[in-house]
Amino acid sequence: MDRVKVLGACPLDCPDACSWVVSVEDGVATGLRGNKDHPVTRGALCVKVNRYLEQVGAPDRLRYPLRRVGPKGSGRFERISWDDALDEIATRLTGIIDEFGGEAIWPFHGTGSLGYLQGMEGFPGRRLFNVLGASHHVPTICSVAGSAGLGYTLGTAGGMDPEDLAHAKLILLWGTNPLTSGHHLWKFVQDSGAYLVSIDPVRTRTSERCDEHIAPLPGTDAALALGLLHVIVGLGAQDDEYIAEHTVGWPEFRDRIMEFTPERTATITGVPRERITALGERIARTRPTAIRASQGMQRHAGGGMALRVLACLPGVTGDWAIRGGGLHYSTSGHFRLDVAALTRDDLLPHPVRTLTMTRLGETLLDTENPPVKALFVIAANPVGSNPDQRRVIEGLSRDDLFTVVLEHFGTDTVDYADIVLPATMQPEHLDVIAGYGHLYLVWNEPAVRPQGECLSTTETFRRLARRLGLTDPALFDSDEDLARQLLRGYDLDRLRAEGFLKIPPGRVPADKLHFVSARAELDGHDPLPGYTPPADHGDGLILISAASHYFLNTTFGANPELRRRAGESTITLHPADAAARGITDGAPVEVSNARGSFEAVAEVSEQVRPGVAATTKGRWAKFTGGATVNATIAERDADYAGGAVFHDNRVQVRTR
Ligand SMILES: Nc1nc2c(c(=O)[nH]1)N[C@H]1C(S)=C(S)[C@@H](COP(=O)(O)OP(=O)(O)OC[C@H]3O[C@@H](n4cnc5c(=O)[nH]c(N)nc54)[C@H](O)[C@@H]3O)O[C@H]1N2
Ligand SMILES: Nc1nc2c(c(=O)[nH]1)N[C@H]1C(S)=C(S)[C@@H](COP(=O)(O)OP(=O)(O)OC[C@H]3O[C@@H](n4cnc5c(=O)[nH]c(N)nc54)[C@H](O)[C@@H]3O)O[C@H]1N2
């Protein structure tokens, strides 16, 4: 028997970017486990990806190209050949470009894979789309507001090396639930022996394991941080030396801090004054203090500002200069990969418009601007993951819209496709991943032959380019060529042999820490960090729809075992809020606002603070009565960079 072990990498949108080992016997994958040698993976995957091989071989996996035969949304398809699929796509695209121009095409990339070759990070197909003059896609759905906020303050969105959390004495787990959304961090948190504070409107799995849990009103973190700074400065605990040498604009920022007395902060955040004072005092006397904040807490109107203020905190205490101190949000900013060499925007015939991922519904229904006539959905499930589900569905239902979906499974979005193309999964293609929760590049070597007629995204676009009669050699580079272009300056052969490679982090702050940011001002924002309140007003409950323990966004949403373990769709309400609405534990409820509604089962519990309700993201509409929580979420922008506002969402809840 022929037995080999092949090194790979988890492609999912998760900070941990695990390194994995596939056992292959006679060409069949028989096992998948975490790589024991990787210092962060440490031999373990997670409850979801432990089932990844089951997904690869799942009976409902898409294995052949499909053409829709029923009306849009019906999910009725017939099998066709790749030749027919590519012919039809080429014919439709040529017609659309002739009549409406290349910008009528929208390559809509999602986060289903974070690979640089096959996934979001490298925009596979972009070279071809550039030659066609297609619109550029702006991926706003996840983390951009926070990254922009950090950029203003630090000159980089890359913060501390998360492995250094092991050296912290106090860790603020701020708007983050690592035990669900990236559990490999926990080892470093535990090794520190630090005092742990969870700051989250919801009492999460992570909060349960902390020494203290503070539950602010959602979207008020900037005010909380300013209030804590007020206490710190009141005690004279600011690091004057660090401030003088490494920061810009302290006197102005100090004045801003002075506006956030503990009393005022308590009123804004709903956190008792004594708790604010006590935590402020604890930070004042504990070096190093580290903050772990993740993407969830910036899905608010003031999300960019919140990260900006959080990054200032270690600037005031001097923690940025101490190992084990600082802020970890995402390590992406530290990787210096040559993405421009992959995307080749120099191939554009002329400048093109940008289209914003989280404005899909609005853009597809727009009648004033040049229309979108062809939509390529690549590793995304916008019906399940985008805001304003009803409008997204309305847009995708347009009969004059030609939609091609590259997928593994028959998602809610696939139901609206004209043509479905079956895509390879991670053990079937080559890719490179960079962690956003650590500093390693991770290599993914193909381990097995693709199922059915599945093709990688890169190969799909090479074939389409040929079918369109295009000849630019850049459109036909092999996956290995692409990897070499991307990794210029890194030791690809070593990465490939060992499976992972730690990169040296850049400096943080890049030069000075900007309390006052001229760049923010140039972009039309307050030059000083401050507090931007939530945008969704009204008398409803604030609904947070955070990561589910059993799904990864909508990926795995059809896996029978993970669905069983996730149970039915619930909404957690505080006993006082439930009583006020006559809702009892276990009651079927309707959750609604002006944008839409969905059905759930009430869970009455003190896990949420009064005024806040919680559910999880990731369910498929077709399994939950045709709508999910995303039906209630607005296509509205956060303060910076057009970020999404999933948790800035007011709803009414009533018994069904
Ligand atoms: N199991 C699992 N893991 C995942 C994902 C998943 O769907 N499932 N998603 C992945 C993705 S796409 C991402 S981007 C990453 C990171 O995603 P996370 O940052 O983990 O995102 P969330 O789970 O939305 O939010 C984290 C926590 O922030 C809290 N929160 C929400 N609003 C506020 C607020 O205003 N203030 C404060 N202080 N807290 C707030 C929520 O209650 C939640 O507990 O996780 C990844 N990991
Ligand atoms: N209510 C609510 N909604 C949210 C959020 C929230 O906090 N609350 N968080 C948002 C966040 S952080 C994110 S990142 C987005 C994610 O939103 P999306 O980018 O839409 O991600 P998924 O829902 O995981 O869908 C990805 C799809 O890609 C497919 N896929 C995976 N790998 C590949 C591949 O290699 N090739 C191809 N062709 N397909 C592949 C998977 O099968 C899956 O169906 O969701 C957002 N939606």
Ligand code: SF4
């Ligand atoms: S989803 Fe995250 S924790 Fe799970 S295997 Fe992938 S990278 Fe690791």
Ligand SMILES: [Mo]
């Ligand atoms: Mo995300």
